[in-house]
Amino acid sequence: MLENSEIVLETADARLGFDAGSGRLVRFEPAWDAGQQFIASAADHPVFVLQYLDEGRAYQTVDSFAAGTVGIECEAADGGQTLTMRFEGVGGMDLDVTATVRAWSDQTMSRWSIAVRNGAGLEIVDVQYPFVVTSYRPGGKPNGEALLLPRDIGLLIEEPKPEDLGPDSVEAWRFGPENSVAVRHGHGANSQHYPGAVFAQFMAYHNESAGLYMACEDTDGHIKMLHALHLDPGIRMGMAHVGDWPREGERAMEYDVLMGAYRGDWYTAAGIYRDWSLKQKWGTPLHERKDVPDWILESPVHITIRTQGTLDTGPVFPVEEFLPYEKCVPMLEKISQRVESALVAVIMSWERGGPWVYPDCFPPIGGEESVTAFAKMARERGWHVGSFCNGTRWVLGHFWNQYDGREYYEKHDGASSVCRTLEGEPWPEQWDVDWRPSYGGCMGTALTCDIATDFVKRLIGWGMESVQFFDQNLGAATFPCLATDHDHPAVPGRWMNDAMANLVKRFHGEAEAAGEDGVLQSVEFQCNEYCLPLFQQCDVRLSPKGTGYPNVVPLYHFLFHECIILHGMMGYGPEPYHLPIRNALNGVLGEIPGGAMIGDGTLLNKNTVNWAPWEPRVGSDDDALEMIRTVTALRRGAGRPFMVYGRLQRPAEVNGIETICWDREVNHYEMPAVFHAAWTSPDDAFGVVLANWTTEARAVAVADERLGGRATCHVAGREMVDQEAVEAADGVAVALPPLSCAVVVGRG
Structure with a gap:
């Protein structure tokens, strides 16, 4: 009209x-x-x-x-x-x-x-x-x-x-x-x-x-x-x-x-x-996926081992405490025993040319024999080994150790494989150009894909089962390329999706050929919806309010948690409670907990998304491990239908949560003592997951009609306690021991 x-x-x-x-x-x-x-x-x-x-x-x-x-x-x-x-x-x-x-x-x-x-x-x-x-x-x-x-x-x-x-x-x-x-x-x-x-x-x-x-x-x-x-x-x-x-x-x-x-x-x-979205071809829930290894569904705790330097933007040196790699096993055994869980030991920064140098990365620092022996020892203990890699980037240098990769680039015809700008020039990466200059690799070229496949084949041969090759192709992005002489259209388009699918298929083919049916593919950051069928896991780094990334909400968890395994080995959290806070939040938002190990076998407890100097030490390692233990116990027990397979819902009303305030250096922090999130399971049960990151017992009440007339409460503290929930005036009463995790499940 x-x-x-x-x-x-x-x-x-x-x-x-x-x-x-x-x-x-x-x-x-x-x-x-x-x-x-x-x-x-x-x-x-x-x-x-x-x-x-x-x-x-x-x-x-x-x-x-x-x-x-x-x-x-x-x-x-x-x-x-x-x-x-x-x-x-x-x-x-x-x-x-x-x-x-x-x-x-x-x-x-x-x-x-x-x-x-x-x-x-x-x-x-x-x-x-x-x-x-x-x-x-x-x-x-x-x-x-x-x-x-x-x-x-x-x-x-x-x-x-x-x-x-x-x-x-x-x-x-x-x-x-x-x-x-x-x-x-x-x-x-x-x-x-x-x-x-x-x-x-x-x-x-x-x-x-x-x-x-x-x-x-x-x-x-x-x-x-x-x-x-x-x-x-x-x-x-x-x-x-x-x-x-x-x-x-x-x-x-x-x-x-x-x-x-x-x-x-x-x-x-x-x-x-x-x-x-969840009705589309990518929306297969985890409980129906046939390509997800059983071992990752058991939520093994993820532990990072950085073998060169302590910072990306800092001096490069072999970390003697971790090399040869077999040295790590006794330290990891203590962590495994303390958290009462199998582990995924994620080895990083092992590349020959320096941390995050690719493709001129072999042999690894410490030697292939040592990496292979370490993986064998880990798997004998029921653990798993993996690595975060570099994605499709051709690294030309590393300013912290004077690595110069230009000769390697020329000798191996790297120029024919990298992404091009409109001007026909190699497409340089910008965010780390001050220490690691590189070009994006074009997955529309055979050379990029051949090098990547050979790389992944080698890692699988060492015994690695968790391969995050696409560590810097954020969200499973195929890098755009505007080259006129590559075997793809000269502007970005759907050829990029085909290239990603074909390369990941080759990775899975290498695992199958090696008889390794338990190998999974992971990606840095949130795997985009279209690529969900290609990956079994993604590395999602949380940021509690007031730390790290501003203005974030758990949108990705709300949309796609039920389709892919999420792990929170890295992420933000304020000091001196970085790890208890981060892993409590990992717990309620359905991520596998973890942390980065330092040279004495304790975990890095600094407010960083990945790395920080080991000294001075911050916080309590025992508190950090206890939080990881209770979150893991609940994920593997009564919380499994929600924390592993569940669909995130609008939050419940939880009464009685105290706000903890403290100052550290120039920062003022205010954090709820208890995090919580509401979930439904694949069989439509409703549950509220709660985590108390503090060292004091907390009492809260969950008021939500979605729980129905009755509820049960499962608390992972020093012991696992399962009991009929008690109704209080302001909701279902939940007693949370220090550093505990719980789920309240509606029973209709």
């Missing part, structure tokens, strides 16, 4: 308004509150943006305003309304774009699609659509606004301001080492896409009254950029659909973008997405 020069579409929950002349989105109002205007439109906001490469392979940008002719019509169709916007002769070229929006009054989501006819022979990189700019204050004044993004473990930016987001710019939407979004986030520009460090394909913005939800219903892993950036006068919630656009001919995008209104918080928006 046409209202005051606006074309209006209506869903069951929202009214959408479009400028009748340009087609740009100018209105999005929830049906229950017309005072919440989510769109902050400006006259220069287009309907779409299209990026292509010119004959010199330089980026060029056109948008809907560059069309020679524009035709906009709205008609009734399929019981709803369809808005069709045709843009012909875009940029004065033989290039036509048709954008469509469909809405139905009995459905909550509008559906957006786009088609491009390319008769100009353009090398199209991406199409950005829909073009949505939301208001910082949809109701005109602050009202608890929050922006949810699927990166890190989940970003929830409350009361967002322009400086929290960074500016919208052409650089933000272009593949290259200078990508402004990657620089801002501090991670490599070669992982900041979906599927990759962006692990799902939705975003949401809400306040106390309503929210705006956007998602792609793409089951085939098309490459995308999803960014939230400042664009006057609001927040651009942008999506770029990357690659696979024909040089000649027409393509209608194979999936829809959904937009709808919702009432609630980030759990509400994430729940909408989860309901769709």
Whole structure:
């Protein structure tokens, strides 16, 4: 319908308004509150943006305003309304774009699609659509606004301001080492896409009254950029659909973008997405997966052993306490006995050329015979051995030990295998260039894949069963490459997903050929949804509030915990209680606990995501080990249906939790004495997992109708106690001994 020069579409929950002349989105109002205007439109906001490469392979940008002719019509169709916007002769070229929006009054989501006819022979990189700019204050004044993004473990930016987001710019939407979004986030520009460090394909913005939800219903892993950036006068919630656009001919995008209104918080928006995502081909739950080794389901405690240096950005030297590797066994035995669990001993920084040097990494420091003997000794004890590696990066040097890998690079034709920028230059990694210069390796080349396969084969031959080869391909990202002389299309696209799948298949083939059916593949950070079937485990590093990563929420756990094993061997936590706090949080959020071993066999108890100097010692090692023990005991016992196989739910109300406050150096910390999370099991039981990280007993009460009329309480403290839960005035009473973990299970 046409209202005051606006074309209006209506869903069951929202009214959408479009400028009748340009087609740009100018209105999005929830049906229950017309005072919440989510769109902050400006006259220069287009309907779409299209990026292509010119004959010199330089980026060029056109948008809907560059069309020679524009035709906009709205008609009734399929019981709803369809808005069709045709843009012909875009940029004065033989290039036509048709954008469509469909809405139905009995459905909550509008559906957006786009088609491009390319008769100009353009090398199209991406199409950005829909073009949505939301208001910082949809109701005109602050009202608890929050922006949810699927990166890190989940970003929830409350009361967002322009400086929290960074500016919208052409650089933000272009593949290259200078990508402004990657620089801002501090991670490599070669992982900041979906599927990759962006692990799902939705975003949401809400306040106390309503929210705006956007998602792609793409089951085939098309490459995308999803960014939230400042664009006057609001927040651009942008999506770029990357690659696979024909040089000649027409393509209608194979999936829809959904937009709808919702009432609630980030759990509400994430729940909408989860309901769709877990029904797709990647959503197989752990209890149905056939490729996950039984041993990892028993939750062996993960212990890191760093064999060179104590810091990434510090001197390189052999750690004599750990070499030869057999020296580690007595220290690990003490840990294993104390935590009453098998271990995964994860050896790191063993590379010949220095920590994290690849592919010039063999033989390992300490020798292959020693590594193999260590793995044999570990496996004889029922333990397992693994390694974090370097992913597909070709390291050229290490400034802390003067390693120079340029001759090796030239001798082995490394230049033919690395990712290329638009200019045809090797794509340099940026985040660690001050100590370890490197190029990303292109998985679209045979050399990259052959070297990687030989590497993994060698580790399996040593006896390793936990292989995190993709340690720096964050989220299982395939690095983009724009080379014109590689055996793949010259822009990013779905070829990247095929390359990842083929390489991981080769890894599994090597394990099968070696008769090692217990080898698993892991990845650094949160494995993106599309790659979930390829990996059995991922390394998810938590950050309690006030430490490490700001603005994080357990979005990844909420979406995908039930599909893949998570371990928390690394992560943040404030001193002097770093390990008890981090592993208590690991426990309630369903991650395997662990830590990094130092030279005397104790664990590093510093507030770092990975490494820190061993001295001065901090905190209590016995407290750290006790927290790991109780979390592990519950994961292997009554908590298993929730902590291993469960689906994270909206938190329960837990009363009586004391806030612990302390100061350390210049920092002030406030931390709940008890962490908790709510879960459902595969058989739909409801449970609340709690962990007391303090050295004092705590009494709390769980008030949640989802527990039903009766509940049982299972507490892992010095002993395992199973008992009928006792109702108190403010909920089910739970007595938590010091450094304990518990689960309250509803019995209907």
